[in-house]
Amino acid sequence: MTDIIITNIEVVPGRTITQHLGMVQGNTVRTKHAGRDIMAGFKNLVGGELIGYTELLTESREEATQRMVAQAQAIGANAILNVRFSTSSITSGAAELFVYGTAVVLE
Amino acid sequence: MFEVITLLTLTVIGYIFGSLNERRHFRSILEREETLRGVSTFTTRIPPQPYSGASHLATGNVVISIDYFKKISAGLRSLVGGRVNAYESLVERARREAVLRMKADAQRQGLDMIFNVKLETASITKGAKGQIGAVEVLAYGTGLSRTP
């Protein structure tokens, strides 16, 4: 698996872009199980980091990025520029994580 | 007992009509993606220089509702944890539809390259008790012409 360059600026410094291949996206919708929800409920009393949910969103982000990379590789790109992340809550307890960027071929 | 029967009937109706709807929508999406293949989308902001043609904002948005089967499925999934497969196909549909509508908007204006594309997702009412759950996706970008 060739290493794909992922960046969120317009260019890859020092490299030239030979082709633009359009937008690629990756997304995932995940939820934590009931046990974590209950723990989060308790945390609402005392405050502090909700480790369960942090893990949830981290996993989601990694998976969404992987899917975006899969799309880029399928069309022959070797870099993804101007990557943006977007998180939204689709339904109570579940979060959708969405990554998108422009797939390009560097020389 | 009566509650269970109602629940089951609604779930079955939701599944049958929901998956029919979804398949039809995906077929339409694939068709239109082919017809609109001339319009490209990029998230980069720097357009090809020098540029002397027209440039205008192009937008597309859509609101898609969940069906009852998806609701139940997501509810069960929230007990167990993990990926909510039912909702993934929902947001995928919504996103691709929004991007297609944005491309159609650009084409209507005679533009065929859209730069600085941004996508915004929002959940309408989040499917709270007794209310409709729906997903809204807005796609927007600046359209430029390949041949000014």
Added chain:
Amino acid sequence: MRYHNPKIPEGINISSTHPLADFAWMLTGIALGLLALVVSAHLLAAWLVPQLPFQFEQKILRTVEPVWEIQTKLASADEKKADYLQKLANRLAQQDTLPEGLVVKVHYINTPKINAFATLGGNILIHQGLLDNLHTENGLAMVIAHELGHLVHRDPLLATGRATVSLAAIALISGFSETRVAENLFSLSAQSLLLSFSRQQERRADQYALNLLNGYYGHTAGATEFFESVETLADNTRGYNQLLEFFDTHPNRGARMDTIAATISDPTAPLVPLPDFLSSTRR
């Protein structure tokens, strides 16, 4: 620089598992998890409850005014019948040393319902309908002794404890997952839990009752009278309707009747008839 728009393959952002298969897996998984939860709740209650003193039951009752207290106040209080039933219960209870703190109180309720049951705080309730279907003191003694058995074994508190733990678990889960699904699914199972004592509890209460009868009368003849009268009554529709509540809460009648009948060594032993004032004045 060239600008292209290649076709991106399907299936990357959607998973390939069929939604129905997904649904079925989750459903079975959750059902099994629930079963495990309920079973462990039962075991926990069975271990914990017998260690609670009888005063605890009284405390629970004091927080609600029991339904039968209201009923006995409203209906024509028949002191004679209530007194007779209480005295019979006391005489039977003397055959066994009751656990500390247990005070048996028999309530008579003037409704045509054919049922008797034991509940928290050492209370036994007997409906007029049941008295109308018995003609010998032996038959009535069997019923009372059976309920005494439930009290001595702490069955009412066990059933309440089981139900409470299960309902608490259900409330916890459904409260946090915020879907109506959970509530609908779980409320049905909760209702069936609350309805009756388990078959094992009924059998043990029968055994206890037969021992009391043997001690009091010297034999167990007439112990099956109630079961027999119930069977004949069930043959006509009106009788069946009156018996619905009894049937729902006592599913094991046939087997129980056979077991009890097997203990009767001398079916011709003399039976004590019930006094006339016990039968209903209005039909």
